[in-house]
Amino acid sequence: MKLLPNTLFGRIALLIVLVMLGSQIVTVALFRHHRGDFVSRRVSEIIANHARSMALALEVLEPAQRNALIEKLRHDSAAPLFPARQFTPPAQVPGPPFTRRIANRLEPALGPETQVLFQAGERPTLWVKFRAAGEDYWVGYPTSRFEVETPWTLIAVIFGLVGVAVGSAFLVVWRINRPLRQLAASASALGRGEEPAPVEITGPEEVRRLSRNFNRMAEDLRKLDADRALLLAGVSHDLRTPLARLRLGTEMMSDASLRDGMIQDIEDMDRIIGQFISFVRDSGNEPDEQVDLSEMIDGICERYRRLGHAIAANLAPLPPVRVKPTAMQRLIGNLLDNALRHGAGPVEIRISGAQGKIALSVLDHGPGIPEAELERMKQPFTQLDAARSGGKGNSGLGLAIVERIARLHGGEFTLANRPEGGLEARVEWPE
Numbered sequence: 001m002k003l004l005p006n007t008l009f010g011r012i013a014l015l016i017v018l019v020m021l022g023s024q025i026v027t028v029a030l031f032r033h034h035r036g037d038f039v040s041r042r043v044s045e046i047i048a049n050h051a052r053s054m055a056l057a058l059e060v061l062e063p064a065q066r067n068a069l070i071e072k073l074r075h076d077s078a079a080p081l082f083p084a085r086q087f088t089p090p091a092q093v094p095g096p097p098f099t100r101r102i103a104n105r106l107e108p109a110l111g112p113e114t115q116v117l118f119q120a121g122e123r124p125t126l127w128v129k130f131r132a133a134g135e136d137y138w139v140g141y142p143t144s145r146f147e148v149e150t151p152w153t154l155i156a157v158i159f160g161l162v163g164v165a166v167g168s169a170f171l172v173v174w175r176i177n178r179p180l181r182q183l184a185a186s187a188s189a190l191g192r193g194e195e196p197a198p199v200e201i202t203g204p205e206e207v208r209r210l211s212r213n214f215n216r217m218a219e220d221l222r223k224l225d226a227d228r229a230l231l232l233a234g235v236s237h238d239l240r241t242p243l244a245r246l247r248l249g250t251e252m253m254s255d256a257s258l259r260d261g262m263i264q265d266i267e268d269m270d271r272i273i274g275q276f277i278s279f280v281r282d283s284g285n286e287p288d289e290q291v292d293l294s295e296m297i298d299g300i301c302e303r304y305r306r307l308g309h310a311i312a313a314n315l316a317p318l319p320p321v322r323v324k325p326t327a328m329q330r331l332i333g334n335l336l337d338n339a340l341r342h343g344a345g346p347v348e349i350r351i352s353g354a355q356g357k358i359a360l361s362v363l364d365h366g367p368g369i370p371e372a373e374l375e376r377m378k379q380p381f382t383q384l385d386a387a388r389s390g391g392k393g394n395s396g397l398g399l400a401i402v403e404r405i406a407r408l409h410g411g412e413f414t415l416a417n418r419p420e421g422g423l424e425a426r427v428e429w430p431e
Helices: 010-058 063-074 096-109 154-193 205-251 256-280 293-304 325-342 398-408
Strands: 082-084 115-119 125-132 135-142 289-291 311-315 322-323 346-353 356-361 411-415 423-430
Touching: 010 063, 010 096, 010 125, 010 135, 010 154, 063 154, 096 115, 096 125, 154 325, 289 325, 289 423, 293 311, 293 325, 293 346, 293 398, 322 325, 325 346, 325 356, 325 423, 398 411
Parallel strands: 311 346
Antiparallel strands: 082 135, 115 125, 125 135, 289 322, 346 356, 356 423, 411 423
C-alpha cells in the first residue's frame, strides 16, 4: 500500500499538514509545560499558605475550640482536615506529573516534617501532612480544583490552522498545476504524433522555463519531421518515374526469364517506395469517424483471400468505435503483410473489447523473434532476416508505421512470442 498520494496537490498538502501538525504539537507541548509549571507554582504557594494558616489557627486556639474546628473541617469538601492519629490517607505515590511538581514545591516550603501523598481513584486528592500544636494533621486538596486542561479553543485553533494549510496548498498547487497539465497534455499529443499548440508561458519561473524549452523542442521536432518527410517523399516520387520507364523497357525484352526477374525487382522497389510514402504520410490530421471494426477487418481479409492467402478471422461483436479509418486500414494491412511475409500460416486476426479497451491481434506460426530483439523490431528501417524469412521488397518500416498509428490512437503496440510457436502482434487502445 502506498503511503504517499499520487498527485502533486496531495503530496504538498500532506507535507504542509504534517509540518503544521508537528509545529502545533510542539507549541502545545511547550505551552502545557510552561503553563503547568506556572500553575503548579501558584497552586503550591496557595496550598502552603493555606496549610500555614491552618497550623497557626490550631496553635492559638484552646483545646476545646481546636477540637470543634477540627470536627467542622473534617467534613469540608474543599479541604478536609484530620488528625494524623485518627486518619491515614489511602495514598499512591507517585501521582501525575502536575501533582508531583506541587509536591516537590510543598515539602521545602512547609518544612522537613511535611509529607505529601497522592490519592488516586474517583476523587483524586493531594494529602498534605503538617505539624501544629505538637500534633500532626492531614489536610486534603481535591486535584480537580487545580488540574490543567487544554482549552477547546486551542484545539479549534489547531484545526483551523490545518484547514488554512490545506487551502494554501491547494492555491499553490493550482498555480503550478495549471501550466503543468497543459504541458502534460501537449506532451501526450506529441507522443501520439500530433502537432500540439504551443504551451502557454505562465506560472513560476521554473515552469515557464520548462514550457519555453518544450515549445522549442516541439518546434524542432516538427521541422525535423517535415524535412524528413519532404526528403523521403521527394526521393520516392523521383524514383517512381525511372522505375516506370524500366518497367516499360523490360516488358519489351525477348528473354522471358530475365524479363520476369527484372519485373519482380521493379515491383519490390515500388513496394519499398510505397512504404516510404506511407511512413511519412501525415495521418494525424485525419478526422476520427465511427467505424465498425469487424466489418472493416472482414473487407480487408476478403481482399487477401482473393489473392490466395489463408487468413482466419476471430472477431468479437463490438459497437462502432471512433478511429482514423485510413490509418487503421494501413495498420491492419501492415500487420497482415508482416505475418504473411515473415511468418508461417495459418494467419489469424482477432479483435475484442473489454474494460474500456479494444484489442487487435494478428498471430502467425513462424519462427518468432528473439526476446532481446522484440522492441527493436518496432523501430524504423529495422529487419531481422536471421530470425524471420526476410522476403524482398521490405524496408523495415511496416511495424514502425503500426507503432506510429497505435500512438496516434492513444494505444500501445506490443510483439510477443507465442508459447506454441509463432508471433503475436497486438495493438490496444481505449474505446
